[in-house]
Amino acid sequence: MIDNALTPLKTILGADNVLSTPEQTAPYLQERRGRFAGRRVAAVLTPGSTQEVAAAMRQCQTQQLNVIPQGGNTGLCGGAAALDDDPHSVILSLERLNKIRLLDAENFTITAEAGCRLSALQEAATAADRLFPLSYAAERDCQIGGNLATNAGGMNVLRYGNARELALGLEVVLADGQIWHGLTGLRKDNSGYALRDLFIGSEGTLGIITAATLKLFPALRCRATAIVGLASMADAVQLFSHLRQASGDTMTSAEVMSRQALGFAVDYAPNCHEPLPAAHHWYLLVELGSSAAAVDLSKRLERALADASDVGDYRVARSADEAADFWRLRNSIPGAQKGAGASIKNDISVPISALPAFIDAASAAIEQHCQGVRLCPFGHIGDGNLHFNLSQPKNMSAEQFLARWEELAGVVNDIVMRHHGSFAAEHGVGQLKPNEVSRLKDPVEQSLMRAIKLALDPEGRLNPGKVIPRYDD
């Protein structure tokens, strides 16, 4: 691509917002985890308004350039990364669309542009005595546009839903450069098809989300946190049901950790200590929250745990510091796993009731396929979502182990499908899993996805190679 070809884009966006030298484009090419690093794109575009996104999109259609929308670039599946050497694509970063347009406290909504960081939304909500509940590890770096494009999940899905369930309206630039003005803040609107939900989770393959109106909730006035030691996943599932009922459905998080996952945190992460006197096969970390100030949630949680059967041991946090200690264990697992060597990550979900059978079957199959592998499952029990991660055997090099990613992920995913689960639960498909879409998804569903892709992006300019497998016809 010769630089002249970028002249029309520079006219539209200003020369400063069309980055094309290797130094300028490098930070956008390199995905944070380092697994998917494109080597070259024609340019990185940084438009400053929805109108500029639309004009750039039209220009890219004219010049037959593909467009890779990019938010905070924190994704784990390469959805926002270039495909290796890709001179016919531009990365379109939404980072300059970073205004909160409106916070309507009485309507319990916030309208924000795609480039707003997730933490900025959380903070704006807090300042208005409201809660924006989407929360996960990358919240200071990721952007709400990317959160919606990937239908991000995280810690509070159990109570508040994932990004899709938090969205009421969207503004989207379409493949042909038209703008869909769908920014409603309505809880009930049955005046047409659910276009909103089609763009959410489509990872930029159907349109470019430029702004969204999202639900807010009453700010939480009190919390209670406990960690519980359990003998089995079956006990954890049963306890989750009991606590959900007995807590008055005030549970915001229910996280499960295997002994191996918690042990990695204790061994490799700073300030992580055994939370209970003895070791247990599984740990459940639960948190309750209420916007009512006068409620004693800790007492309610203590009572509910005392009433439960098959609980090995438990501790309700006596202070915010102690609650933070429990959470540090959970949040340190991904980092701590690095201390134990290379890891193969499986972001899967099954029905909550199928978790015990899935764990048994997947553990046995992986141990048979790769002797000495250390299983490190943890995740969101309330969503049936496990990070069924595998740490390298001590007698194998990182390279040897990582070379088996596709094989071992395939073993896990086959068992996921037998338990009516998903091989892409909360991190999406990106460029990591289109092969699994092709291999494992109902052919009728694949043809529906293809029909919709063709209807909305007939020339295939939006993020090609992501989500939708390449078909040969």
Added chain:
Amino acid sequence: MIDNALTPLKTILGADNVLSTPEQTAPYLQERRGRFAGRRVAAVLTPGSTQEVAAAMRQCQTQQLNVIPQGGNTGLCGGAAALDDDPHSVILSLERLNKIRLLDAENFTITAEAGCRLSALQEAATAADRLFPLSYAAERDCQIGGNLATNAGGMNVLRYGNARELALGLEVVLADGQIWHGLTGLRKDNSGYALRDLFIGSEGTLGIITAATLKLFPALRCRATAIVGLASMADAVQLFSHLRQASGDTMTSAEVMSRQALGFAVDYAPNCHEPLPAAHHWYLLVELGSSAAAVDLSKRLERALADASDVGDYRVARSADEAADFWRLRNSIPGAQKGAGASIKNDISVPISALPAFIDAASAAIEQHCQGVRLCPFGHIGDGNLHFNLSQPKNMSAEQFLARWEELAGVVNDIVMRHHGSFAAEHGVGQLKPNEVSRLKDPVEQSLMRAIKLALDPEGRLNPGKVIPRYDD
């Protein structure tokens, strides 16, 4: 249509399940409200399984018959009714697909066929110590397939969402007779496009929902109910915010009634009495619910109301009977309105914060356009959803008044749009409002809807004339 043409369908479904005499088809042609009554269809089909629905759909494609999917036939906008004299259409009733396939209490899900009555799902959930929260007046007659096809709302949307938010997976027969097996019970699944949400709310124009997996919640162990008298809608909006926060977000319903609406109930409905000593301009009916047995919600509600400002008067129900008295007032309004003559119904929504300005503007405009009209607004304040109903002036006949439906609805809908609202909030579009879709919806959104309709139903066999306006190209 000569009867021979039905022979292949009789072979597929059995002769008893292809109804073609006027006596047989009449109950399916006549919509309950009587506003949309088709005069003739080729036949009414009552398949007994998903496979039979699929085979019938394929046969209809072959014979170039259009298909009108029908659930409990309780819709208010003619979405399931035939278009007048329609010999080239069949009504496909899902009534015989009425099995609950699975209730998975540990996964908090129920899988049911489209023809299951809503009340049957509620009862099955209760028997398993769970709650299926979708609830509205027609719940003993409507079917879950229709609830999903219309994205039904109702009384508990504030806390639990509408039908779309309750659905996790669907099984759908497509226009070409293929079956999409999308019956997952997963809270997190980012392995492809949100096809589920496209079918939900599409009123049978994109596919025929044959079964669904839906969320369950912990059963409620206690409730608290209060009725509050207020001077204005602005006070009601403010009180709603306060109570949502102070109740610990345990509010399941927040219903607003104008004095006129409540007065009609008192005047025309049995066992309806003034709930408070004096009359007020507006009434708010709130209900809290909790699955925790030991919580004193009535005390919490009493305290929250005592702390609130700008409350005219209130009463917290002292017994289940008294709570039922309050609810009877609310639930009697639609019937009571008949006692006051003919009514023009506007099912609209605006942001909650815009309700006061909308009420002022719409009331003034309607009073100017139609002197003597009695405004009877009521609805779901927590969803910004009002039934902005108009009762006939005393000096006008029902016929004269109803002849002005389109004109007066247009006046209301124009004001709705100025307040960023929806002219079809929870009852859908059906055949009542495609003109408003065409008149009021963003042209870009209309072209997206058309593109999707073409992609999924290229021959336009599924429920033509509903939702999507007829375009002239």
